[in-house]
Amino acid sequence: MKKRVTGIGGIFFKSTNPDATKDWYKNHLGLNTDSYGCTFWWQNENGEKCSTQWSPFKADxxxxxxxxxxxxxxxxxxxxxxxxxxxxxxxxxxxxxxxxYEYGKFGWILDPDGNKIELWEPIDSKLT
Incomplete structure (x- = not known):
């Protein structure tokens, strides 16, 4: 079987005010935020362009x-x-x-603590 996890695809968290949170991170930490949050671009061990998404979600x-x-x-x-x-x-x-979706496949599982985990088989070229 191929590798299971190859990296972190995203960090998602609840926020009482996602827009204000994105602005705070932009103003104080320099994140290049957009309506989804911030996409971090990097290269994998094969030199391929990859992304990791950081996104605050509405609290509800x-x-x-x-x-x-x-x-x-x-x-x-x-x-x-x-x-x-x-x-x-x-x-x-x-x-x-x-x-x-055109940018990849998604699936979800639960860990032993009840944390929902999103699994993503990305097509990074569709994100650029």
Whole structure:
């Protein structure tokens, strides 16, 4: 099987005022924020351009459900479809169905503490 996790795809957290939070990070830490948050660009070990997303969400978002936590980590993975199958066979709780977009595939699982984890098989070239 291919690697499972290849890096951090995103850090998502709840905020009482996402726009003010993005402005604060822009003004005080220099993050180049947009309507989604901030995209960090980097190169992997093969020299390919990759991204990691940082995004505050509204405090009442249901995107992290069924987790009740204030955050969700997105991990970059290879072969999401195969990985979700293996994880289910290993007894890991898979949440919902895999979704596919032009910039990649997404799936969700729960860790033992009930944290929802987003798994992303990216197509970074579609993000630039």
């Amino acid at each position: 978002t249901q995107y992290f459900a069924p987790s009740e936590k204030e955050f969700m980590i997105n991990y970059r993975v290879e072969d999401l479809k195969g990985l979700l199958k293996v994880l289910a066979e290993e007894g890991v709780t898979v949440v919902g169905e895999m979704e596919e």
